[in-house]
Amino acid sequence: MMLNLASRAYDRRWRIDPIVRSLLDTDFYKLLMLQMIWKHHADVPVTFSLINRSTDVRLAEIIERRELEAQLDHVRSLALTNQERIWLAGNTFYGTEGIFQPDFLAWLKTLRLPEYELRILDGQYELRFSGPWSQVMLWEIYAVTIVNTLRNRAGLARLSELELDVLYSRAKTRLWEKLDRLAEAGVTGIADFSTRRRGDFLFQEWAVLAAQDRLGAAFNGTSNVSLAQKHGIEAIGTNAHELPMVLTALADTDEEMRSAQYRVLDQWQQMYQGRLLVFLPDTYGSTQFLEEAPDWVADWTGLRVDSKDPFEAGEEAIRWWQARGRDPREKLVLFSDALDLDDILALDRAFRGRCRLGFGWGTLFANDFRGCHPRHRDDLNPLSLVCKITEVRGRPAVKLSDNIAKPTGPETEITRYRRLFGDAGAAFRPIVA
Template identity: 55%
Template sequence: MVDIATRVYNHHWKIDPIVRSLIDTDFYKLLMCQSIFRNRPDTQVTFSLINRTTKIPLADLVDEGELREQLDHIRSLSLSRGESTWLRGNMFYGKRQMFRPDFMEWFEGLRLPPYHLERVGDQYELTFEGQWPEVMLWEIPALAVLMELRSRAVLNRMGKFELQVLYARAMTKLWEKVERLRGLDGLRLADFGTRRRHSFLWQDWCVQAMMEGLGGKFAGTSNCKIAMNREVEAIGTNAHELPMVYAALAESDDELAQAPYRVLSDWHEEHEGNLRIILPDTFGTEGFLKRAPDWLARWTGIRIDSGDPAQGAETAIAWWKSRGEDPREKLIIFSDGLDVEKIIELQRKFAGRAKVSFGWGTLLTNDFRGLVPGDALAPFSLVCKAVAAEGRPTVKLSDNPLKAMGPEVEVERYKRVFGVGEQEAMEVVV
């Protein structure tokens, strides 16, 4: 096991690239990329960094030269032979050859496209523009780079023993969480913490801690590189990016209303079993489920990623019952801003009423809250989203209005088309 504190102190991070592989990314990005490669390969899309926590002045904390160095390194990466073999031959969700030969040939020859970076006030404007299957793969590494460079800026000011104590405290904090969770009957939990992790080495340590501490209750990790290295399941399905881009390409309000279902129709043809998970909140969960075709009710489950998670689960259970489905045979995946207390609460509330699983993200892989003066290592809400498709703006409404994004006039249009009324605002922690 790596001595992270010593590595930080001795190397001053110079010989540890933040992103060391094209598969140091979330599994769902590769699954979506294959679907896009098949269905929308030439669509021009723009991704942009969005710092929701504007009180964190990223451009003041992160050196531009270091940022460019890390981004340029990512552009030099390509799949290794071992990584290609793992993707081509491994079994994912009980299926061999999840990734088709034509997609793998394309991926093996890929280098990520150029980026645009400039400072605007105390923030960075970082954008990626090009063909959708290429630029989408910038999202996770771009976020990981910014998050870790911010961490490094704080750690570089710390001495050897201070670092040892910091990481000992962080390890103890995480292990105490594991000890609270290990006694929870029926728990099924996965690491979803790549995008806003403290560092690659720390995420890898967290996964090892979960493997030892939770045993069979730990389902796996969304990070492909760590899944390969640690021989655990790679976990993931799809994300808001798909309906956001499909919706932006709609030519009319009627096409816009059908866009979320066209996405899942394309997805339906690609995958089987646990990959048939609905993410209904992109334009409001209630309206999505009300208008959903009956074939969607037969899918495996639903992921709840915004709004009140308990209310979201109740809505899902009521919807399945209304469509003649047994909720006890369905899977509910909670994945929004989770920590131990909420995981325990939701598991106890819904166990037996549905199959329950958790995607534990930032507060698993980046919970250094309260460990340094001024809380300078506390996690914050940084995202990288598709903001335009073929020159048209994208929109996300969410079940939490504080997570909404897009031009105001388009947001209002989407609310009208999707029948979204008043929503309860909830604090966005991460």
Template identity: 35%
Template sequence: MIISSLLDTDLYKFTMMQVVLHYFPAANVEYKFRCRTPNVNLVPYIDEIRSEVHKLCKLRFSEGDLDYLRRMRFIKGDFIDFLALFHLNEKYISITPSAKGNGEIEIDIQGPWLHTILFEIPVLAIVNEVYFRNTQQQPDYSEGRERLRDKIQLLGARPEFADCKIADYGTRRRFSGRWHEEVILTLKDGLRDQFTGTSNVFYAMKHGLTPLGTMAHEYLQACQALGPRLRDSQIFGFEMWAKEYRGDLGIALSDVYGMQAFLRDFDMYFCKLFDGARHDSGDPFDWGERLLAHYEANRCDPRTKVLVFSDALDIPKVLQLYERFRGRCKLAFGVGTNLTNDLGYNPLQIVIKMVKCNGQPVAKLSDSPGKNMCEDKAYLAYLRQVFGIDQPEEEAAGK
């Protein structure tokens, strides 16, 4: 059984889910799966994936799980009461071979947002683990351990970088649950104070680590259908977040409409209200410089703000970013696939993204065009017009 606990997911799923319970309990959504890695045939493993999802849908939160969540200062009692009754329902998810007949599979999740939001992370972890346990039946863990030791040594190689800290963000694309746990324990022992925690709630609970996370793209995407008007959807999302958490969990996601649109909406009020922002697409160095300048222009001392970097990081890039921005702001680094799926095999670039909310298309306009996921080109064009965003050359050329 690949997933043995409903806590085996990222913290931001619970923080978003609580907002959904309190403000959008009637919202209906649709998510779709995509494998961005070319020439991967997942069809032979479809029955195994379905079997694991079936087991996932049998899980319930234990009293120990609920007690752990209850101790988090930002989790509210009525949400715990709801989770005590919660389970994932198979009727909301379908897994079929693609009609294209090219080895791709289609995973479609449709239903109430409140009852489908917890599918994404464990389903991605299931697809990864099923794929790798079939294609790499005798994993080279010694290679993975050597690579992990090299990362730890690199982080500790320079005394002036002793305050450079990383966290594990690697649940969704991990090689396996067993390897994920070994990575976390090795980082905990090898990095000590340089390891700040994990986004995975189950391993945070099990190993006494800090669970990390605030919001993800789907939250701000859904606000396109839930807010008063499209142009104000990002502002609406931030305001509803602040209404729920009253200054807690104060890291804003910046790349749902690109950095330029984010800075237009992230005015002095939000600059002062939120603790910082998270980077997840585009050039991280440019993003950091622009955000620090924006704080200064809005009369905020950048040294009091947190810049969280989490886009396809490896340790050399973490160190480069730390060297650029240290002393100018607070820094946090979330490293994912490079930690939890680096044994010498090509990791799968798989995602599950929200594509509709209340029957309306939703999308993100990433600073990395390859991350966009919306089949409705007319809606994408309208979204660009509303937010004043130019079409990337890659999309204009039909790539």
């Protein structure tokens, strides 16, 4: 794909250049989770809220409100097309045909995203999405992608076309050099997890095609459903923190709260099997999750490491499988938090042959413009921007995380959850993106 990214970024003569052009421009795990939510919890009222953890970047002073509203309103006009529905119905995902049920796809075709709430407070946008869980949960990826891209566009707008050409040339060369080193080291299991924090859609597309070209079969696929459809690439993804966060918030007793993280998995395995049985243990701490997990969880395909030190998390997982009488060499460990080249190489050296390896490469795969700016500015450096469940049926929703720098929720509720779940294995790690 010989696309002139610099000219495309420089020449915007149309009324609106949509950042999200399809409902499939989202992560695959959102559709998998949405089907389970639609089946079991469709009408649970929830609220998602945008959270900028890079507080020194005052987004409301960078992004014009009218531009943000125009992009959000455009997403509200989108609907699943017939071609997209047919592709979802007929394609094979994770080796399985018919993952998406006909009734679910018929409902999805009628879905239009509901209204949003937007205000400005202390230089930041407060953006909230409230309504039935099944109707609002897709907003998460679109919201983060839109705000992140508008911030990037503001930085790009200061550059001439030649300066943009220099910027993109440097960024593309940097990624190609990373891919070269991964190929030379024989690393496998690489996947694109960059959708929400990409530079923009076109650069993510270029990055995915570059990885496919340079890595071949060592590149497993992309989390972005639209790119998977367009280029015939495997769509990658399983589940995320919002599932246990909602079920835990709905619980009425301490016992129900502690067991909610396993009830979620039980519902998941009723709907999905095989390679989709990958669990995420760190919503309230990986150590407590593993210690109290029912034995059947050890039969799952593997786990995803998010916020814990990845080397500690990998060793902990291997010890856990061994203690449960399973062979770790048959299990998948999917590393996915703030990875870049050196992290992937080091993890591959540490764990190759001891377990099956996967690497969900996010922000620094398709949004690494650090040091590439021709004017030596840092206004294109990645943000740590998230959109999390903050309320469930009028109750606060909480995420603790293995990283004590990343909890979400009111402080009083975070304290209560920590008393309930403990803090075993939790530690501070700098937030990269």
